[in-house]
Amino acid sequence: MTMKITTLYVYPIKALRGIQLQSARIGPQGIAYDRTFMLFQVSEPNEELKKMQVDSHPQCALFEQQLSDGVISVQYHGPEIEHRDEQPLSVPLTPNTATLSTIKVNLHGSAPSSAYSMGSPYDDWFSARFGFPVKLVYIGDGKRTVLGDTLPPKRQQPAAHAKGGWLSSLTSYVNGKGEEEKPWITFTDVAPLLVTSESSLHDVSDRLPPDEPMPMYKFRPNIVVDGEGEEAWAEDLWAELTINKKHKLLLTGNCVRCVSLNVDYETGKPAVGELGSVLKKLMKDRRVDAGSKWSPVFGRYAFPVVLQASQGENFELRIGDEVEVTKRNTERTVWDWPGL
Template sequence: MAEPESAAAAVSARVKSLFIYPIKSCRGISVSEASLSSTGFRWDRQWMVISSKGRAITQRVEPMLALIQVELPTEAFCEDWEPSNNSYLVVRAPGMDVLKVPLSKPRETSDGVSLWDWSGSAFDEGDEPSKWFSSFLQKPCHLVRFNEVNETRAVDPNYAHGYKIMFSDATQFLILSQGSLDELNKLLKEPVSANRFRPNILVDGCEPFSEDLWKEININKLTFHSVLLCYRCKVPTVNQETAAVGSEPNETLRTFRSDEVLRPNKKQRGRVYFGQCLVCSDSITDVKEKIIRVGDPVYALKSVSSPSEAAA
C-alpha cells in the first residue's frame, strides 16, 4: 500500500488489533478489519442495556457485564455488508442459554432512554432479550438499539464539532499503544490486558505514550483527529475475565498518569489519563473506501510536544 502523499514522515506505528463493542460495556470483538460509519466503527456501541427507568447500565455499576460475550456474523465487518432475515447478534454468558437477537430492525421503540446528558428514543429488542438480561443481572433490564433514523447523538462540540456517535461515552474511537500498556505492566504486580481499557485501535511499534502527542494521524488514507486524552473511570479496575473489581491498574496509573503529573500547569481535575480519544474527519465525507485493517501503517501527521499541550 502506498504512503499517503501528506505523510512525509516515516511510519509512526502499525495497527496491531482492532476491537468493536456491539453492546456497550459487554465484551468486545477482535476483528482483522473494520469499516467506518458516520458514528465510528460500524456496529460499535449500537446496542445498550438499560434499566427499567431507561438509564444506561455499564460496568461502572454492573461489572457482570464483562462476562457477556457478543458475536456477529464474520461478514458483518466487511464493507457494504447488509444483514438478511437469518442474521443475528449472538449473546452468551455463564449459566445462560444462548440469546439470538435478529439484526433486522425491531418495530417497537422505547422512549426516555438516557446516557450521560443525552436522552431520546431507541429501538427496543423486545421481551426475550429483556428477560435474558434481567435474569443475568438480577434486575429489570431492556436491550435497546440506537435509533439512527430518528435520533442523533453529537460528540460534545467543545471537543469536536459536527461529529456523531451512538452509545459510546464521548467520541468515535479510542486509540492505545502496546508500548503504553507494556510500560504500565512493568509497574503492576499482576499485568493487565488491553481489554481493561476497551480501545478500538491498538497500535504497536511506537514509543510508550506516543499517542498522547498525536494531534492528527492517517491510517489507510483516513484522517483521525485527537479530541482529548482519555480520562479513566473505574472500568479498568474490573477484571474482564472474572468481573472481580480491585484497585488496580488505576492506583498505579495515578502515580504517573494523573493530571497533576502530566498537566501540572493546567486546571487540576483529579483525572488519570490512558489512551487518546479520536474522531475521523472522513466519517462525514464521501471517501470511497472507509476501512482499516490490522497491519496498516499509522502516520503521525501533526503532534504536540507534551501531554500538557494536548486537549483533555
C-alpha cells in the same frame, strides 16, 4: 517511524466484552455497528433508566458477544449453575424498528436522544442473568450530540495537498441533502473511536507482577497501534494519524479512566491483588489532563475524516495497516464534556 495496527475491537452492545476483528469498516460514527445497543437498569418504582457500564455494573464483563450473519450472539459466563451450557441469545444486528417502541435516552448529558426498546425476550434474558430488571436499547436512527468545546473536531478550511487539492481537515460530512452535517455519535461515550498504544500498555504492565500483565481489552479501545518508535504516553500529544498514507483520524481529546480498569473479567467483580489496584497505580503520574485532574489518562479519542457519508465514502482498516503520526500538539488537550 511507521507504526502498525495490532488490534481492532468493536462493541455492538456497549459494556459487554469486545469483539476482535481482522478488518473494520470506518464511517463518521466509527467502526460499523459499534455501540449501537446498550443496557439500562430499570429502577423502581418510577422505571427510571440507569446506564450500565463496566465501572458501575462489573457483571457486564461476564457477557461475551460475537458477530455472525447479521446477528449478535451473546453468551453468559457467570457462575450460576442454572445458566451454564445454555444457548446464546441472538440479537439482530439491525432490528426492524417499525415493530419497536421508542424511548428517550440521556447518556452523559447529551440532549435526550430517541432510541428503541427491544423488549421481550431480550430484556427478560438479560434481567434473569443480572438479577434485576434490565432493558436492551437500540440507537437506530437516534443521534447523540457531541458536547464541549474541545472534543468535537473543528471545521477547518480546505488545505492543498502536495499532489493535489483535498479537504485534509474536513471533519463533518455531507448528508443526503447536500448539506453539511455536524458530528454525532451512537452509544459511544464521547467520540466515535478510541485509540491506544502497546507502548503505553507495556508501561502499565511494568507496574504489575511479571505473571500478571495488564490486558489491553480492559481499556476497551477500538484501534490499537504498536507504538513502534514512539515512547510510552507519546499519544498524549498526537493530533492526527494517517493510515496507509491516505486515511486520517483526528485525535481531539484524552480518555480519562475509572474503576473499570480494576474489574476481573472472569468473576465480574473487582479484581483482587495487584490487578485490582491498576487505577490507583496510574493515579500517581497519569493525572495529566487539567480538565479532569483526578482521573488518569490512557488513550485518545478520535474522529475519522469521512467526506461523503451519504455516498459510502467510508474506508476499511486491517490488522497490520501502517500508521503515521502526521500532526502533534505542542500542549496537552484539556478535557471538556459538560457535566461528565
